[in-house]
Amino acid sequence: MSLHDYFNYIIIPILGFSVILIFIRFLKGPSLSDRVIALDMLILISICIIAVYSIQTSQSTFLDIAMLFALIAFLSTAAYAFYLEQRERK
Amino acid sequence: MKDIMIMIFSTIGAIFVLSSSIGLLRKPDVYMRISVTGKASTLGIGLILASAAIFFNDYSVTTRVIAIIFFVFLTISIGGHMLARAAYFTKTPIWKGIKSDDLAGQYDQVTHVLYSEKHDSSVKPEKLENTSPK
Numbered sequence: 001m002s003l004h005d006y007f008n009y010i011i012i013p014i015l016g017f018s019v020i021l022i023f024i025r026f027l028k029g030p031s032l033s034d035r036v037i038a039l040d041m042l043i044l045i046s047i048c049i050i051a052v053y054s055i056q057t058s059q060s061t062f063l064d065i066a067m068l069f070a071l072i073a074f075l076s077t078a079a080y081a082f083y084l085e086q087r088e089r090k
Numbered sequence: 091m092k093d094i095m096i097m098i099f100s101t102i103g104a105i106f107v108l109s110s111s112i113g114l115l116r117k118p119d120v121y122m123r124i125s126v127t128g129k130a131s132t133l134g135i136g137l138i139l140a141s142a143a144i145f146f147n148d149y150s151v152t153t154r155v156i157a158i159i160f161f162v163f164l165t166i167s168i169g170g171h172m173l174a175r176a177a178y179f180t181k182t183p184i185w186k187g188i189k190s191d192d193l194a195g196q197y198d199q200v201t202h203v204l205y206s207e208k209h210d211s212s213v214k215p216e217k218l219e220n221t222s223p224k
Binding site: 022048054066085 | 155
């Protein structure tokens with residue numbers, strides 16, 4: 001089994017299944033913090049998928065996009081947490 | 091040899107990410123979900139990115155991967171702490187199986203400062219006048 005087949009048949013389905021599970025939590029999360037942490041986790045899994053994709057196409061340029069996604073994940077989580085706290089304070 | 095190492099690393103990383111997502115779906119409480127995300131997904135992301143670094147075997151890619159891993163390790167914990175703090179202030183319900191809440195009453199609800207004893211700035215002036223004469 002070559003590396004290409006292995007990524008296609010084992011790694012990508014595992015990551016896709018975990019994306020589905022997290023999206024269920026994103027849809028039904030009872031509080032706003034659940035949705036924010038599920039969104040954070042979705043972006044982090046997309047970093048994994050980008051890394052696998054850059055191995056498959058053997059183009060290392062995609063890892064720049066992964067770094068950008070890590071930045072955006074932290075920014076969105078910090079901003080959501082900050083405004084959640086500010087909304088409570090009034 | 092390189093292929094086998096890449097396969098092992100990416101498989102362990104994907105299994106960690108899957109276990110973290112199962113925990114995110116099945117845990118009964120916001121704080122447990124945040125904790126699960128911080129623990130398991132950092133290792134999964136680190137292993138998958140490390141497999142990418144092994145595959146390319148290049149200085150520029152390895153530097154980029156190390157930067158991403160370092161950044162993710164820092165930011166997941168900081169973001170999780172900020173989010174759990176915000177969830178505690180918005181009074182998100184704790185799972186009913188938890189017996190004790192050690193933080194109860196220690197956060198000042200007005201100024202959002204953490205004290206090491208029970209503290210409430212809206213009741214504090216009267217208390218000071220009652221206890222201060224020495």
